[in-house]
Amino acid sequence: MSNFKVIYEEFKVQGKDLVEKLKALIHEGNIRRIIIKDRSGNTFLEIPLTVAAVGVIAVPVLAAVGALAALVSDLTIVVEKAEAKPKTKDSTAEVPEKDEESQS
Numbered sequence: 001m002s003n004f005k006v007i008y009e010e011f012k013v014q015g016k017d018l019v020e021k022l023k024a025l026i027h028e029g030n031i032r033r034i035i036i037k038d039r040s041g042n043t044f045l046e047i048p049l050t051v052a053a054v055g056v057i058a059v060p061v062l063a064a065v066g067a068l069a070a071l072v073s074d075l076t077i078v079v080e081k082a083e084a085k086p087k088t089k090d091s092t093a094e095v096p097e098k099d100e101e102s103q104s
Helices: 015-028 054-071
Strands: 004-014 031-038 043-048 074-084
Touching: 004 015, 015 031, 015 054, 015 074, 043 054
Parallel strands: none
Antiparallel strands: 004 074, 031 043, 031 074
């Protein structure tokens, strides 16, 4: 069982603000994938991100995204994040019994 849950967030941006928003999202560091869609919901670009690859692919990908932003005005950025699941108490866990000596 995985200790992470996947969360999707959507951001509506204008084409001119796309690159700056992507830079800010990549800087957060907990993003697994970015999907860029037009106002009709068509996917233009899907960028898988890993911790090791972020620095290597960021510059060329952002250049391509900048060219895309010049062509399209209204875009949606879909961000897939992995967050740690909150730890829940196990209902079958044993409750330690109190020592009679420690109560005196």
